[in-house]
Amino acid sequence: MTPLVQSVDWVAIAPPTITALAGLAALVADLFLPERRKPLLGGIAITGLLLAGLALLPLADGDRSTFCLTTGSGACSYEADAFTLVMQLLVLGGALLTAVLSLHATPALPAGEYWFLLLSSAAGAALLPASRDLATLVVALEVVSLPAFALVGLRRGDRLSSEAALKFFLSSVTATAVMLLGISFVYAATGSMHLTDVADGLRETPGQLAAVARTGVALTLVGFAFKIAAVPFHFWVPETYVGAPLPVAAYLSVVGKAAGLSGLAVVTVVAFPAHSHVWGPVLAVLAALTMTAGNVAALRQDPTGAHSAVRLLAWSSVGQAGYLLVPLAAAAYTGTAGVTVGAAVAYALMYAAVNLGAFAVAAVVGRESTENRITDYRALYARRPFAALALGFFLLCLAGLPPGVIGLFAKVVVFSSAVDAGLGWLAAVMALNVAVALVYYLKWTALLFARPAEAEGAPGTPGAAPADRPAAPSPVPAPSPVPSPVPVSLTAAVALAAVAAVALSGAPQAVMRFASAALL
Numbered sequence: 001m002t003p004l005v006q007s008v009d010w011v012a013i014a015p016p017t018i019t020a021l022a023g024l025a026a027l028v029a030d031l032f033l034p035e036r037r038k039p040l041l042g043g044i045a046i047t048g049l050l051l052a053g054l055a056l057l058p059l060a061d062g063d064r065s066t067f068c069l070t071t072g073s074g075a076c077s078y079e080a081d082a083f084t085l086v087m088q089l090l091v092l093g094g095a096l097l098t099a100v101l102s103l104h105a106t107p108a109l110p111a112g113e114y115w116f117l118l119l120s121s122a123a124g125a126a127l128l129p130a131s132r133d134l135a136t137l138v139v140a141l142e143v144v145s146l147p148a149f150a151l152v153g154l155r156r157g158d159r160l161s162s163e164a165a166l167k168f169f170l171s172s173v174t175a176t177a178v179m180l181l182g183i184s185f186v187y188a189a190t191g192s193m194h195l196t197d198v199a200d201g202l203r204e205t206p207g208q209l210a211a212v213a214r215t216g217v218a219l220t221l222v223g224f225a226f227k228i229a230a231v232p233f234h235f236w237v238p239e240t241y242v243g244a245p246l247p248v249a250a251y252l253s254v255v256g257k258a259a260g261l262s263g264l265a266v267v268t269v270v271a272f273p274a275h276s277h278v279w280g281p282v283l284a285v286l287a288a289l290t291m292t293a294g295n296v297a298a299l300r301q302d303p304t305g306a307h308s309a310v311r312l313l314a315w316s317s318v319g320q321a322g323y324l325l326v327p328l329a330a331a332a333y334t335g336t337a338g339v340t341v342g343a344a345v346a347y348a349l350m351y352a353a354v355n356l357g358a359f360a361v362a363a364v365v366g367r368e369s370t371e372n373r374i375t376d377y378r379a380l381y382a383r384r385p386f387a388a389l390a391l392g393f394f395l396l397c398l399a400g401l402p403p404g405v406i407g408l409f410a411k412v413v414v415f416s417s418a419v420d421a422g423l424g425w426l427a428a429v430m431a432l433n434v435a436v437a438l439v440y441y442l443k444w445t446a447l448l449f450a451r452p453a454e455a456e457g458a459p460g461t462p463g464a465a466p467a468d469r470p471a472a473p474s475p476v477p478a479p480s481p482v483p484s485p486v487p488v489s490l491t492a493a494v495a496l497a498a499v500a501a502v503a504l505s506g507a508p509q510a511v512m513r514f515a516s517a518a519l520l
Contacts, residue, residue: 009066012080014055015088016126019095022048023119030112038111042103045115049096052126056092059085075194077133086345086515087129087262090352094254095122097356097496101363102247103489109154109245117147117154118251125255129262132270133194134183134220137263138176141223144259145172148252152244164243171236175226182219186271189213195271202274217275218282220267228260229321231289238297241314246366249310250359253317254352257324261348264328265341280332284426287329291322291433298440301374309362309374312440313355316398319437320351326414326430330421343417346515350410350504354397357497361391364490374444379452384486388448390498397501399441400434406501409508 010017025048026041033040059080068076099118124143131137149172153165187193189209190201205213226233241249268279298315301307327344334340362372364387369376381388397404400411411434418427504511 007066009064009080011055011058012064012066012130013078014058015052015092016123016130018048018052018055019092019119019126020123022052023116023123026119027112027116030115039103041111041115042099045119046096046099048119049092049099049122053089053092053096056085056089069194073194073197073200075132075192075196077136077194078130079132080130083265083341083345084130086349087258088126090345090349091122091125091129091255091258093500094258094352094356095119095125095251097360097493098247098251098255100489100496101250101356101360101493104363104487105245105247110156114151114154117151118248121145121147121151121251122255125259125262128259129266131266132196134186134198134267134271135193137267138180138183138223141227141259141263142176144227144256145176148248148256151248151251152240154248155245158243160243161245162243164240168236168240171233172226175223175233178219179221179223182216182222185212185216186220187216189216195266198271199273202272214275214278217272217278220272221264221279221282224260224263224267225286226260228257228264228324229290229318230260230286230325231293231318231322234290234293234318234321237318238311238314241317242308242310246310246359246363246372249314250356253313253355253359257317257321258348258352260321261324261328261344264325265344268328269331269341276332280329283325283329283332284423287322287325288426288429289322290325291319291430294319294322295433295436299436301440307374309365309372309377310359312374312444313358313362316437316440317355319433320355320398322433323347323411323414323430324351326423326426327417329426330417330423333421333423340417340421342512342515343413346512347410347414349511349515350397350406350501353497353500353504354394354404354407357494357501358391358394358398360490360493360497361387361394364486364494367484367486367490374447377444378447379450380448382452386491387486387494390494392445392448393498393501395441395445397505399438401438401441404501404505406504406508406511409512413512 022045026044029044030038030041063079063081065076065079067078068074095118102114102118121144124140128137128140128144131140149165149169152168153162155161186198189205189212190198192198192201202213222233229237241252244252272279294315294317298312298319301312301315324344324347327340331340364384365376365380366372380391393404397407400407402408415427415430418430
């Protein structure tokens with residue numbers, strides 16, 4: 001008689017499990033710690049994420065599976081393969097850097113709830129790349145999303161934060177409803193929820209169910225497209241990032257996108273290869289629209305004006321999401337899905353390090369200017385040389401210019417995947433968008449190194465004399481105020497991101513080889 005009780009491979013599920021337990025420990029500890037000892041909760045969260053990262057080491061020996069069917073095909077709901085390992089490393093690393101960045105922000109937030117929600121969302125993001133059935137994918141996606149809604153609106157009494165959380169929630173609910181409708185169509189056409197069985201069922205779909213299957217495949221992509229902020233599911237991004245606490249915006253820009261990338265890669269390459277003629281063109285069009293909409297909107301955030309720096313980073317992240325979609329679209333047109341998915345993973349690794357670093361520098365500037373306008377970065381090098389050099393390097397990586405070598409390599413790999421797949425039009429759109437993005441990245445970088453005299457007396461700036469008459473004699477300038485000290489946690493976050501970006505730029509080929517091992 002076939003046993004019905006499944007064995008659990010605790011080693012395989014250790015990373016998301018440890019992350020979830022650390023979040024629970026932080027929530028329980030919050031009940032007993034006095035107010036002056038609340039910073040210990042951050043230590044619990046960081047320790048939990050470090051232990052979860054160490055739990056990835058045993059998984060490097062080979063693929064592991066658990067929660068498998070005891071009858072029939074024997075398909076498994078959880079697989080710790082190479083793709084899972086790389087994406088969990090990205091998610092846990094991004095969550096760890098977010099946790100370090102959050103240490104300075106938690107005194108203004110309810111600490112126990114903050115750390116519990118952050119780690120719960122990170123646990124869902126770590127579960128998602130290992131999920132191999134549609135039900136587990138939906139549960140993991142919601143575990144990522146539901147705590148994120150609360151994190152965005154966690155600043156009690158802040159109208160902007162509450163409005164951002166509401167927009168985020170309503171957009172996500174709509175996308176999830178459409179995705180669940182698509183999953184129901186896929187189940188109706190195949191009679192299975194496990195991805196490998198779904199793939200077999202879609203290859204043998206009866207003619208009368210072909211339209212149902214195609215519709216289900218297209219609609220299932222919606223929920224993951226929302227998480228990665230693909231057009232037209234991107235409208236929540238700028239308002240949510242501006243209204244959320246800055247560490248939460250940084251988290252959504254990296255870990256949220258990693259979750260969406262994982263879901264899209266798994267369902268398209270593992271479950272829907274028989275319908276690549278459906279999702280391939282859809283993802284290609286989404287990639288072109290997303291990168292164009294993001295970069296054009298970011299270009300309108302004039303670096304010489306009073307626009308929000310966080311809003312510029314938000315639109316930049318939408319444009320970067322378009323580049324992430326290019327290799328996934330290319331996977332539909334080639335027989336080497338592992339290589340194209342590896343290109344997307346390599347780009348995600350680069351993007352995670354430098355984008356979190358940019359948000360960390362934004363947190364440094366935000367301590368002196370609550371509005372965090374782009375003009376507040378003018379002459380940053382004169383006030384905070386390390387922060388200015390770090391942000392300049394991060395922006396050059398995002399732009400794909402030296403010395404940000406890893407950004408250049410990642411863009412070339414993504415561009416090559418489109419060319420090799422015969423998507424010449426998509427490669428041309430990407431090249432055009434890279435050129436557009438150079439404008440606002442370079443303008444912002446130049447602003448960091450402007451001389452203080454230029455910032456204070458240039459025509460068109462506040463306090464400048466009109467161009468048609470000489471300036472009145474000015475009094476002896478007062479000494480510049482000494483910048484307030486930056487918390488150690490913020491300095492550590494900037495330094496960690498800078499070290500990661502420099503290390504990636506120092507060995508870009510090693511990064512590409514590591515990411516190309518993320519086969520599905």
